[in-house]
Amino acid sequence: MNILLGIIIGFLIGVSLVIVYLYIQKKEKLKAKKTAENLLKEAQQKAKEIIERAENEAKLKIQQAEIQIKEELLAHKQILEEEFEKRKKEVSLKEERLLHKEENLIKREEALEKKLKEIEELKVLLETEKKEIENTLKQAKEELKRISGLSEKEAKELLLKKLEEELREEKAKFIMKLENEVKEEAKRKSQEILAYAISKAAVPFVTEKTVSVVQLPNEDMKGRIIGREGRNIRTFETLTGVDLLIDDTPEVVVLSCADPLRREIARIALERLIADGRIHPARIEEIVKQVEEEMEQHLIEVGEKTCFELGIYGLHSELIKMIGKLKYRTSYGQNVLQHSFETAIIAGTLAGELGVDVKKAKKAALLHDIGKAASYEMEGPHALIGAEIVRKYGEEEDIVNAIASHHEDIPITSILGIILQISDALSGARPGARRELLEAYIKRIKELEAIASSFEGVEKAFAIQAGREIRVIVDDKKISDEEAYLLAREIAQKIEKELTYPGIIRVTVIRETRAVEYAK
Template structure:
């Protein structure tokens, strides 16, 4: 029994050892197999890496060869261009050397010629000096003979000439004084006429003139009866609401509005046109329309004043002054619109102030407001300059602006340069050609008279009146008038202009004599 257990244990041990040995053998087999696969994979990876390295190497070699080829081509191109530039530079240097050689030869020739000319000039100067001495001797001899023949010495002749010039100067001074007196009389007459015209213009009476009437066209003659209304109720309502007289006469299909106040006349015109287009004409409707049109015209006046201030570039003006500015849109002076005139004066003042280095904004402000008094001068007593200055002072304008407004027509003496600028700009805007209708014909006639007087002298080729008639430029025939005669000719023309024409200021007479020599190189 025991032996059986021992033999069974031995068998078990032998089997166990055999199994362990077999397991070890199998494990070693699998380890060797895995190592062999790993070595094969490593060899395969190495082989692929070597192939990829060879490929990269070949590509790098090809790229290097391509880059080298391009660099070589670029180098050859740059070398070729450099050689070409060097060749061109060499050609230019050779040309410059040739030019320098030619110039050097020309300078040598010129120096030789100049030396000869210098000798010739020195000889001529010596001959001229000798001739001048002979001429001085001859003139002394002639002077002595002239003194013997005339019986007076040269000193006495000089004194006599001085007395003649002095008498002529006194005569011209007398003429100048007479001219000033004549101009003063003309100015006083003109000022008197202006005062009369201004008085007529400011008078708000029942007169009918070109600037105090408006015409409203009617669709038919029957409309006149509707405007008059039963027993004249409609026409009386229109006149009472607008303050404007309606004249209904034999004028076909038209009604005349008469009144001095241009704003009221504008309100009446617009109201009547709306009533005609609406067809409902009765006192209640008339009052309603007139009230609406009054508001619209007031808005239009305010917008016109604001637009004028904006155009000129002036800001911070009181709203009441803006309204007064807008009223100037309906005011004219010698057929010149006062609002447009104020704009022009503002721009002119600004330009002159900028040229003189003064405050341009102050100058524009004074120019824009200088005629503000004309908006209400028919409602108040006194000159419009003083009225405008009082208004500007009342609405917070500075002392400089107020004084410039008051002094622009010399109602008060000018205290600073800004007031003088406003005076000058006001005169320029009013006196420029075409600004006022009654001055245009006089201006054109004066230009024609200036050219006519110049052309009446002999030897005149062309005559032009320029600078708005302030200058007369004359071109003479050079073969008929000499240089010495040009001075006398300008003097004679100026004397004739003084005797025949009447004009403000002075006229510059310029006589031009030109000699031309023309030749053609063939």
């Protein structure tokens, strides 16, 4: 009984515990559900707030975008209106110009019609006068034939001879008048331009020579330079291409070579060997090679410096090196690099005055004697050689033509060639710039005087100012003042045709009448 009662009580307790557990579980579920509902409500509220905030921000951004678009449209509209007004003004201005031009054309047309009418009237008048002259001439011929007893042919020849003399005199007077007018007009401008160009080109020059002298510290050095059985001197001459002359002159040796560049290399190498004291074939070869490499760099530096001073850029490296070589070339005693530099300055000044490309004129002038840097390796006139060289390295054709034609080996095709010719002549013709060998100078003087003396009416001719001027004294009975101008022109033309000379030659014809009487 007790056991049954215990079982029942245990069962009831178990059931109670289960009921309590279930109740607690239910209560927990309700609480969790309520919490979930609260969280859901809070999430929905936050989502609603976020959506509302996003909608407000979107509306605000849309409003801002609309405002910005309106502002941009307004600004663009304003720009278009300004552009329209500007174009409208331009069109109006062009219309005014066209109307003005049209008015001018109408006036010109009226003036032209008036001129044509006057010309037609003049034609009629000339025809009438021509007929009158023909009738008068016919009557004069008949009268002349009757009075003189000459035939028509003889009278015509006499008349033509007289007319020829009169025309020659009139021609001389006309030429003299034109020359005076042109001189007065051109003298001021030409003197201004040329004086300015030449003053900018006042550069020094170096006289031409074919030998260099090297000083020795003592007489014993000559034997060391020669070496055992002449080994040293033979090696030196072979490597440098220069003749080494050793004679009885105390403490000097002479280097002889027509190529100034090779002679300069030999001079520097010999001075270094003398200073070093070790003179033997191996050392000679080493020093000569070293000097040649240094000279190569020196030529480039000289070319670059010259281009920089003239404001010329973009030349090929080989052309720059050849410009440097011109430092060791001379023409009639004038250093070719200095001459080219001087010519470039003058050409640049003339080009600026004439409205031609200044840089192109300077470049053509600087390169015009570049053929002389290669004249030992190539055959032909230096102008044509130089033209081929600059064409090879990509220079423009007008520069190539200017270089090729500056001694008239080919025709000039542009004003650049004329500027180069003038600049080259000015640089070479200035006093002291060039010199000639004595024999060539004497020969040219005699030829000048012979050409001037070959004309009829010339009494004496004298070449003065080192052959840069020829003064011609004429017989005043045979040559008139007007004919003196024609004679000067004819002598100048013959000199240009028959002689070759540096610079320019002035021809002066002198005619004077002397009255002499003696008091007894």
